[in-house]
Amino acid sequence: MKGRHGRFRFHGLVVAAAPCIGAMLAAAVLLCSTVTPAMTAPAAQVPDPHAVQPERPTLATHAHTVAPGWVELEAGIERDRLSDGGRIESAVTTAKIGLTTHTQLGLTANALRELARDSRTSGVGDLGLALKWRLLDHGPLIGDFALLPGLKLPTGSRSRGTGTGTTDASLVLISSHAFGPLSLDVNVGGTVRSGDGAAAPKRAVLWTAALGLPLAGTLGWAAELYGLPGTAGPSGAAPLLAALLGPTWTPRPWLELDAGAIVPVSGPQPHALYAGLVWNTRKFWH
Numbered sequence: 492m493k494g495r496h497g498r499f500r501f502h503g504l505v506v507a508a509a510p511c512i513g514a515m516l517a518a519a520v521l522l523c524s525t526v527t528p529a530m531t532a533p534a535a536q537v538p539d540p541h542a543v544q545p546e547r548p549t550l551a552t553h554a555h556t557v558a559p560g561w562v563e564l565e566a567g568i569e570r571d572r573l574s575d576g577g578r579i580e581s582a583v584t585t586a587k588i589g590l591t592t593h594t595q596l597g598l599t600a601n602a603l604r605e606l607a608r609d610s611r612t613s614g615v616g617d618l619g620l621a622l623k624w625r626l627l628d629h630g631p632l633i634g635d636f637a638l639l640p641g642l643k644l645p646t647g648s649r650s651r652g653t654g655t656g657t658t659d660a661s662l663v664l665i666s667s668h669a670f671g672p673l674s675l676d677v678n679v680g681g682t683v684r685s686g687d688g689a690a691a692p693k694r695a696v697l698w699t700a701a702l703g704l705p706l707a708g709t710l711g712w713a714a715e716l717y718g719l720p721g722t723a724g725p726s727g728a729a730p731l732l733a734a735l736l737g738p739t740w741t742p743r744p745w746l747e748l749d750a751g752a753i754v755p756v757s758g759p760q761p762h763a764l765y766a767g768l769v770w771n772t773r774k775f776w777h
Contacts, residue, residue, distance in 0.1 A: 542744045545769040546587070548751060549715040549735055551676045551701035554625050554637035554667040557589035560776045567749075567767025574761065578606035581616075597621040597641075603653055612652035618644045621661075634668040639680070655691040657684040663697075674703040688724030695722050703739075711739040713749065719758075731758025737765070745771040 540558030547565050557563045564586055571579040581603040588596045599619035605612035621641035628635055641661040647654020663680030681696040699717035706712055715735040722728050737751015746768065753763040 539744060540589075540774065541771055543741070543747045543769045543771045544587070545739070545747050545749070546585075547767055547769060548713055548737065548739075548749045548765055549676070549699070549701040550697070550717050551678045551699040551715060552623070552639065552663070552665060553674070553676045554623075554635035554665045556593060556595035556623055556625055556637075557587045557771070558774075559589045559591055560774045561589045561771060562773070562775055563587045563589075563769065563771045565767065565769045567765055569753075569763055569765040571761040571763045574759070579612075579761075580604045580606060593625040595623040597623065605652070611650075614648055614651050614653040616647040617654045618646045620644075623665075633666050635666070637665040637667075639663040639665060649690055655684070655686070657686040657691055659684045659691075672705050676701045676703075688726060691726055692722035692724050692728070696720050701735075706738070709741045711741070713737055713739055713751065716756075729758050731760045732756040733758075733760040 538555075540561055544553070544555050544557055544563060545565070546552040547567055564584065566582070566584045568580065568582045571581070573579065581601060583599060583601040585597055585599040588598075590596055597620070599621070601616040602614060603612070603616060604610075619641060620643075621639055623637055623639045625635065625637040627633065627637075630636055639662070641659075641663070643657075643659035643661070645654055645656050645658055647656075649656035659682050661680060661682045663678050666677045668675045678697070678699045681694065684691055684693050686693065697717065697719055699715060701713065701715040704712050713736065716732070717735070718732045719728075719730065721730040733753055733755050735751060735753045737749060739747055739749045741747045748766075748768050750766040751764075753760070753765065755762065
């Protein structure tokens, strides 16, 4: 959930410049070319299709996908405290639709509101579409590996501060590992945008690493460290490094709740609080 304020703005910063993407894709193709059918997951390890596959609250996503025909909803709210004392509230909802055993379509809508008496920064934000494609299960070193190309459409208002007025193309490379009960997801990606760079940088890069671990029973913990190198142009920003941490609760296999905080380590990341849920609704088709 990112727009021009706080963490909201960084969902758009998910794809590298063309040379970076080319290098990463070349590495991915080389790794995938060494895979044999024996490296795929056995049928006995296929998870319950009605169990949630949470991609929030972290920026990082995992390489796994919703089962074919199933629809999973993610929704969350966030309040950012800006360095000048201002407050921004944002909300994001994503529908994840399982297409095949290894592909998933995601549709994301968001909105934001600035908590100031005379503010005009409020309204519906830009619409995002993303297709997750898992290319590899249990590969050497890289683990479960997926690509996440995305497209952001300029449905928000640039004048009201709820959108950038640009069309963004993005690509994220995803590597997921399980070490017993501990999960590790590493993402590297970036964004290229239309426009002259006045509203948002024409190119941006993101890296992130997220951990998930059980605490007791249905309680778990999410922790993440992410960074954005500095960007150039009229709307360029200094590099930042930030951490996210907070508990998760799964009262039912098909429902997970989360809450927590985001704290800056360095750079222009606001302090933030968040809360949300993931709900695997049901199977809609066979």
